[in-house]
Amino acid sequence: MKGLSTFKLGFAPGTLLVKLMASFLSVILLLAAFNVFSYLYLRNKLYDEIVRYNELGIKQTVESYENHFRMTQNMILSLTQSDRWIANIGILSNVESNRRYDKMNEVKTDLAELYTNPFLHVENFILYFKQAGYVLEKEGTSSASDMFASYYASDAYPPSYWDGLSTDNYLMRILPAAVFTEESMGNVRSLGLQLPLVIKAAPYEDVYCIVMMDPRKLYSAYANTGEPFYILDPEGRTLFSSHGDTAVRSPSSFEDGKRHEQSGGNYYFYEQGADTGFTYVRVAPIKSITAEMMKLNILLVTLLVVAVLVSIVGAALFSLRLNHPLKRIVAMLERKQELPLPASSIKEFAIIGDRMSSIMDDNEQIRKDLLQKNSLVRQYAYTNKVKNIPMNLHLTELEDAVQLNEPYAAVLYEIGFKNTDSEYEQEIQLLRKLVHGLFSSLGEEPVTLQIEHNQLMSLLFQPGSQSEVLRILHTLKELLGAEDYLCLTIAVSPVYPEDTPVTLAYEQLLQLLKEKRLTGETQIIAEPRSSGNRALPMKVTQREELQARLLSGSEEAVFEWVDRHLEQLAKKDAPAADFQAYARGVAEQVEKALAKLNVPDSSGDAGVKPADPSGFDRFYSAEQYRGWFRERIRPALSAIRARTETKDPITTFVTEYLDGHLGEDINLDLVADKLNITPGYLSSYFKEKTGTNFSDYLNDLRIGRAKELLMNLELRIQDVASAVGYHNVNSFIRMFKRYSGITPGEYRKRNVGGSA
Numbered sequence: 001m002k003g004l005s006t007f008k009l010g011f012a013p014g015t016l017l018v019k020l021m022a023s024f025l026s027v028i029l030l031l032a033a034f035n036v037f038s039y040l041y042l043r044n045k046l047y048d049e050i051v052r053y054n055e056l057g058i059k060q061t062v063e064s065y066e067n068h069f070r071m072t073q074n075m076i077l078s079l080t081q082s083d084r085w086i087a088n089i090g091i092l093s094n095v096e097s098n099r100r101y102d103k104m105n106e107v108k109t110d111l112a113e114l115y116t117n118p119f120l121h122v123e124n125f126i127l128y129f130k131q132a133g134y135v136l137e138k139e140g141t142s143s144a145s146d147m148f149a150s151y152y153a154s155d156a157y158p159p160s161y162w163d164g165l166s167t168d169n170y171l172m173r174i175l176p177a178a179v180f181t182e183e184s185m186g187n188v189r190s191l192g193l194q195l196p197l198v199i200k201a202a203p204y205e206d207v208y209c210i211v212m213m214d215p216r217k218l219y220s221a222y223a224n225t226g227e228p229f230y231i232l233d234p235e236g237r238t239l240f241s242s243h244g245d246t247a248v249r250s251p252s253s254f255e256d257g258k259r260h261e262q263s264g265g266n267y268y269f270y271e272q273g274a275d276t277g278f279t280y281v282r283v284a285p286i287k288s289i290t291a292e293m294m295k296l297n298i299l300l301v302t303l304l305v306v307a308v309l310v311s312i313v314g315a316a317l318f319s320l321r322l323n324h325p326l327k328r329i330v331a332m333l334e335r336k337q338e339l340p341l342p343a344s345s346i347k348e349f350a351i352i353g354d355r356m357s358s359i360m361d362d363n364e365q366i367r368k369d370l371l372q373k374n375s376l377v378r379q380y381a382y383t384n385k386v387k388n389i390p391m392n393l394h395l396t397e398l399e400d401a402v403q404l405n406e407p408y409a410a411v412l413y414e415i416g417f418k419n420t421d422s423e424y425e426q427e428i429q430l431l432r433k434l435v436h437g438l439f440s441s442l443g444e445e446p447v448t449l450q451i452e453h454n455q456l457m458s459l460l461f462q463p464g465s466q467s468e469v470l471r472i473l474h475t476l477k478e479l480l481g482a483e484d485y486l487c488l489t490i491a492v493s494p495v496y497p498e499d500t501p502v503t504l505a506y507e508q509l510l511q512l513l514k515e516k517r518l519t520g521e522t523q524i525i526a527e528p529r530s531s532g533n534r535a536l537p538m539k540v541t542q543r544e545e546l547q548a549r550l551l552s553g554s555e556e557a558v559f560e561w562v563d564r565h566l567e568q569l570a571k572k573d574a575p576a577a578d579f580q581a582y583a584r585g586v587a588e589q590v591e592k593a594l595a596k597l598n599v600p601d602s603s604g605d606a607g608v609k610p611a612d613p614s615g616f617d618r619f620y621s622a623e624q625y626r627g628w629f630r631e632r633i634r635p636a637l638s639a640i641r642a643r644t645e646t647k648d649p650i651t652t653f654v655t656e657y658l659d660g661h662l663g664e665d666i667n668l669d670l671v672a673d674k675l676n677i678t679p680g681y682l683s684s685y686f687k688e689k690t691g692t693n694f695s696d697y698l699n700d701l702r703i704g705r706a707k708e709l710l711m712n713l714e715l716r717i718q719d720v721a722s723a724v725g726y727h728n729v730n731s732f733i734r735m736f737k738r739y740s741g742i743t744p745g746e747y748r749k750r751n752v753g754g755s756a
Contacts, residue, residue, distance in 0.1 A: 027310075054269045055259050057225065058282045062271040064222035065231075070275055072120055073172050073199065076209055079110055080201050089207055092136065093129055101713060101752055107136060114211070121217040123194060126152070126210040127201070128162065150183045152212070157196065165198065165208060173198045174233070174276065177215045177240045192216070195240060215240040228283035239278065246283055406444075409463045409495045410502070411435075411473070412509035413456040414516070416487040416618055427486070432456055434479070438472050454617075457506065466494050470526060477522045487620045488522040489513055516576045520620045529575075538585040546586065550593035551691025553641035555634065557700050562586060562629050564741045566622050579625055580616040586629065590636050650675060650682070651689045658698055662705055663723050668694050702726070703739045710748045717744050 079085055088107050091100045111125040115138055127136040128144065135147045142151060148159040156178035175196040182189045195215040201207040219242050223229045228246035231239040236250050249263065251270045260269045267284045413435070415428060432448050435458055439446040444461040451457045463469050473490055480486055491512035493505050512525045538546075542565075549557040569579055619625060654671055671694075672679040686694050702724040709720045721732035736744050 051260065051267075054267070054282060054284055055271075058259075058269045058271045058280060061223040061229075061282070062273055062280045065218065065278075065280065066273045066275050068120075068218065068222070069172075069174065069197075069273075072122075072197065072211065072213075075114060075117075075120070076199050076211065079114070080199070080209065085110060086203065089127075089201055089204055093132055093204060093207060096132065099712065099714075101711070104136060104141060104752075108138070108140075111136075111138065121214045121221070122211055123191070123214050124152070124212040126212065128165075128208040128210055129206070130163075130165070130208065131206040152180050152191070153183060154178045154180045154194075162210075171200060174239060174278075176233075176237055180212070223280075223282070225282070227285075230281050230283075232279040232281065234277040234279075243283075248281075251279060251281075406461055406498050407463075407495050408498070408500075409460045409466065409469050410493040410505040410509060411458040411460065411469065412451075412491040412506070412513065413458075414489040414491075414513050415454045415456065416489070416620060418484065418487055418520075418620065428454075428456070431486075431488075435476065438476055442468060442472060451506070457509075459502070463495060466492065466526065470524065473524050477524065480522050486522075487520060489516045490522065490524045492524060492526045514575060514577050517573065518570075518576050518579060518619065518621050538582065543585075543589055546589045547593055548687075548692050548696070550590060550633075550637070551640065552697070553637050553691065554700065555637050556704055557692065557696075558633060558637060559630065560700070560739055562633070563626060564739075566625060567741045570622050576616075576619070579619070579622070583616060583625055583628065587632065590633055593640065594636055648689055650677075650685060654682075654686060654694075655697075658701055662702060663725050665727075666698065666725060699735060699739060703736055706732070706736060706744065707740075707747065710744055711752060713748075713752060720744065 080089075085107075088103045091098060091103050092107065095101060095103075107127065111127065114120060115122040115125045124137055126147070129135065130144070133144050134141055135144055137147070139151070144162065145159050148157065148162050156176065157180075175198065177193050177195040180191040180194045182191055193215055195213040195218070197211040197213060199209040199211070201209050219229065219240070223242070228241075228243040230241040230246070230248055232248070232250060233239055238248050241248060249268065251261070251268070259271060260267055262268075265285060269282045269284065271280050272278070273280065413431070415431065417427070428450070432450065435456065436446060436448045439448075439458060439460055442460060442463055446461070447459040449457045449459075460469060469492055473492065476490075477488075480488060491509040493509055493512075496505060512528065515525050515529050516523060546558070546561060549561055552558075565582065566579075569582060619628070653675065657671060657674070658666060668679045668683060672682040675682065677685075683694055686697070690697060692700075706720050706724045709715055709723055715723075717733070718729045721727070721729045724732075726732035726735065733743055736742075736747070740747060742750075
């Protein structure tokens, strides 16, 4: 009787046994019913579903292609209809007469917005000035014959084809894809398969926009199913075919409701574009559809087998859990799981679950609070140890918690922000979490400290080797590469033995940070660089030359000298500290020049502000120093000119004569003879009044005029040299490079650009 009562109690409503058995039977019945229904229903509908899937796929492909062509057309039209574009194209159409070559860079910048857009898949944007006979594209300018015969040559599109091109009857035209090649210096390089798209550059009838698109990328983005695919224009010509060995055939008809037909061993699925009128065709071999049917049959059988296996495994698991219902609670306690126990409709589990969840929540809050406080105390102790700050007498017991009894490595991060509007504290804390997370997988738990307002330091215990630390830092560099507002310099120590003081490691890392270069990118420095590339301090002769140029009040002379020395520092791969020393030296010479002329000091409005060492720490490129010099020096030069700009008949005659006879053979004796004074007196008088030597002033004037003439592409280098008084072209090139830092040819290429 007792056993019977126990049996009846086990099967009473609401007990664990009844609920488990009911759930088990429900799952089995549901799986079995679903599999049987799926098999019976899909067996007859499989073919229709596969056909509908292919029709839907070709429709989506067509929509994607049509949207892409429409978007490309709209973006080009929006560009060509802007007032600035129309004005620039009008100027460039007659560039041989108006000489406005500077507009080429503006148009190239507008074109770059299209071919650099990764979503348009544009390989090049060619602006064809048919009447002028030249083209403008991303590499520069060239004649139309050279462009289409050498740089963008194709048997399908010879130069005569583009010469006879006309867009009278259409706004946009897409031409069949063809292979293009580039021939240069006797070498032929394939440019791959290109899909030309022609749009008239309204309102000019003789200017065309030729867009070279990559049809392979379009196919990969919109139609890459692995099956043959091709596009036909309204005349039935093949614009693109993904598989060259596939027979291309036009659809026999477009009957209502019919978008596919069978021919040979293939199914052809057709769809027509609403905007372009193109016919898009996907070829599906019959054997592939048969294979899809077989795959689905196998899937259905597999589901039945899996359902049976799940039922068997579930029965075994449920049986084991019936004998030990409290094992889940015990296992949960042993694993110290943070989540509360799941709610249950079973009374016994509901009561236990409520009590256990409350206890575990309290324990978890206590644990997190202790971990946070221990972490803060540990960081405080390590920071004091790194900076060698004596520990508070009440906290001396923490000294044992930060004793280094194992090998360690140290990493120091100097953080610079390119954007002055950045929220520094928030960004630094995010970087700290990122660094801590990356190094958590290396050895023991790392310690990451904030040493200064722009410095973090990581202590890595048992890191293995320095190469492992560098590997993780390179991963950090790749992650930060996506964010352009942060400039990080990372100094990495070797793996120190446990008896090495942390203070010594910190000092050595500070020395490594001095190897920072002005790259504008994240730098990882593991060892000192060669001292042979270090820039030397400003020499006495350099200081005197800069003083002379400053006293002349000539911005061009001063900034040419400053820029030339900046370029020398860059060529020597000088560290950022050398740039800072150079900037301080220049600022010092400016202050001396102001003092020599008794110009108001740096506190006045016309003065120059002194160098701010803390400001230099935020500079990450030579361009910033160049801008800093102009901002600081230009007001000082203005004040110097205001002080020395008194009209003097001798200096006025010299400057006006040199400006009017610059192309002649001019020397000091000739000018002195015209003034009826001795050359020595004229030399000393001119330098006293202008602050610069006669020869330096003459060469500065000639080089400045040469720069203006070099902007005219019709003039050869030797013509420019002769026009400014250098009858030996080698002497002109040598003097131009001395005063400008580059050759005349390099100057023309930088400022005019292209290959026109």
